[in-house]
Amino acid sequence: MLVKEVVALIKKDLVLEWRQRYALNGMLLYVGSTIFICYLSFNLNLGQLNIVTWNVLFWIIILFTAVNAIAKSFMQESPSRQLYYYTLVNPQSIIIAKIIYNTILMLMLTIIGYLAYSLVLGNEVKDHLYFIIAILLGAMGFSTTLTMVSSIAAKAGNSSTLMPILGFPVILPILLMVIKVAKNAIDGLDRDVSFDEIITLIAINLIVGTVSFLLFPYIWRS
Amino acid sequence: MKFFKKSWWKILAIILVFYTLIGGLLMDVPRLAILNETIRNLYFHVTMWFSMMILLLTSMILSIKYLKSRNPLHDIGACEFANIGIHFGILGLATGSIWAKFTWGAWWVNDPQLNSAAIGMLIYLAYAVLRSSIEDEQKKGTISAVYNIFAFAALVPLLFVLPRMAENSLHPGKGGNPGFNAYDLDSKLRIVFYPAIIGWTLLGIWIASLRIRTRKLINKIEEV
Numbered sequence: 001m002l003v004k005e006v007v008a009l010i011k012k013d014l015v016l017e018w019r020q021r022y023a024l025n026g027m028l029l030y031v032g033s034t035i036f037i038c039y040l041s042f043n044l045n046l047g048q049l050n051i052v053t054w055n056v057l058f059w060i061i062i063l064f065t066a067v068n069a070i071a072k073s074f075m076q077e078s079p080s081r082q083l084y085y086y087t088l089v090n091p092q093s094i095i096i097a098k099i100i101y102n103t104i105l106m107l108m109l110t111i112i113g114y115l116a117y118s119l120v121l122g123n124e125v126k127d128h129l130y131f132i133i134a135i136l137l138g139a140m141g142f143s144t145t146l147t148m149v150s151s152i153a154a155k156a157g158n159s160s161t162l163m164p165i166l167g168f169p170v171i172l173p174i175l176l177m178v179i180k181v182a183k184n185a186i187d188g189l190d191r192d193v194s195f196d197e198i199i200t201l202i203a204i205n206l207i208v209g210t211v212s213f214l215l216f217p218y219i220w221r222s
Numbered sequence: 223m224k225f226f227k228k229s230w231w232k233i234l235a236i237i238l239v240f241y242t243l244i245g246g247l248l249m250d251v252p253r254l255a256i257l258n259e260t261i262r263n264l265y266f267h268v269t270m271w272f273s274m275m276i277l278l279l280t281s282m283i284l285s286i287k288y289l290k291s292r293n294p295l296h297d298i299g300a301c302e303f304a305n306i307g308i309h310f311g312i313l314g315l316a317t318g319s320i321w322a323k324f325t326w327g328a329w330w331v332n333d334p335q336l337n338s339a340a341i342g343m344l345i346y347l348a349y350a351v352l353r354s355s356i357e358d359e360q361k362k363g364t365i366s367a368v369y370n371i372f373a374f375a376a377l378v379p380l381l382f383v384l385p386r387m388a389e390n391s392l393h394p395g396k397g398g399n400p401g402f403n404a405y406d407l408d409s410k411l412r413i414v415f416y417p418a419i420i421g422w423t424l425l426g427i428w429i430a431s432l433r434i435r436t437r438k439l440i441n442k443i444e445e446v
Contacts, residue, residue, distance in 0.1 A: 165348045169348060170372070
């Protein structure tokens with residue numbers, strides 16, 4: 001039952017996104033222009049950026065993209081339509097569907113961002129598989145945390161200010177872990193080295209996911 | 223709430239805090255290189271974090287209770303306990319900063335534990351901002367309770383997992399350093415340290431209880 005609802009809701013979100021493509025295109029343009037601004041601001045030739053800076057800058061861009069992309073997940077639809085969903089489905093399936101949908105969205109944005117970023121600022125990554133894993137975990141972590149935060153911010157009203165205030169400190173452990181895993185991947189370190197971080201990331205994701213799953217019904221009801 | 227009106231624990235708090243102040247500054251401590259007399263800060267700095275965690279935990283439990291019961295008292299309690307927790311955290315940062323100056327040579331060092339603590343403060347300051355941004359009392363209660371529980375879940379890895387995983391921590395017990403009790407939290411320190419934790423925590427609860435009672439009175443006056 002729950003699975004059916006979740007699948008239906010994800011489908012609805014994807015179709016909705018596809019029909020009014022301006023949101024998706026808007027986010028893509030956001031990533032693209034941010035990357036280009038960074039590139040021009042540093043005013044460097046290809047591959048001259050310090051590796052640490054390269055890595056951190058990439059994740060900061062992704063962080064801001066995530067905040068902007070996910071902030072709208074509960075504002076897109078009118079209150080009356082949300083009330084309609086309220087009568088139809090479980091709140092739990094809504095949060096799961098939103099988290100999965102946001103993960104897909106973030107994954108897409110991050111990968112496109114990564115390609116564009118490598119194009120203009122160079123790519124020194126030695127262990128590509130692990131960097132992709134870092135991207136995957138990052139997309140999952142960001143979307144799990146920020147989906148819940150965005151639901152809180154949306155209920156509280158002026159969410160454009162609240163979203164970063166509430167989200168940044170909560171997301172920091174995930175961001176730091178992801179940056180570390182990504183750094184290890186760039187340096188091409190032994191894969192065992194980042195194993196601890198990956199386990200921690202997954203554990204944090206699970207904790208945050210479970211807490212959102214338990215708490216979301218209270219937010220939804222109010 | 224009856225517990226708040228009893229006086230035995232307030233007397234205990236006063237006794238323990240004075241014991242900490244007098245005993246902590248005058249009693250014999252182990253002589254260690256670099257730390258020297260600053261080791262006495264253990265009673266004022268480390269205990270702040272212990273008390274803060276207990277107060278924030280109480281705040282989170284009250285938030286869970288609020289979601290179950292919808293009793294506005296629980297909401298007020300959660301808010302005030304979090305407020306006092308923030309104050310203890312700021313005091314912890316301040317005492318830690320002084321300690322860092324005299325042992326590590328700078329007011330603020332790039333240490334994972336310090337950074338985590340500062341971020342923890344940001345989370346709870348955000349909680350305060352969230353509370354003040356919602357007008358409706360019931361909505362405020364629900365949403366801030368949810369954020370409080372959510373933030374606490376995020377705070378635990380921040381304070382207890384990340385610093386331990388970091389490679390370059392200066393703090394004892396983190397980044398591969400041995401914990402305090404491994405070599406120097408000997409019985410001389412313990413006889414002040416544990417009472418100090420209880421003393422500061424009780425003091426925090428006392429302040430919170432006074433604020434909760436004031437808020438209750440204000441609410442009553444507004445109703446009339």
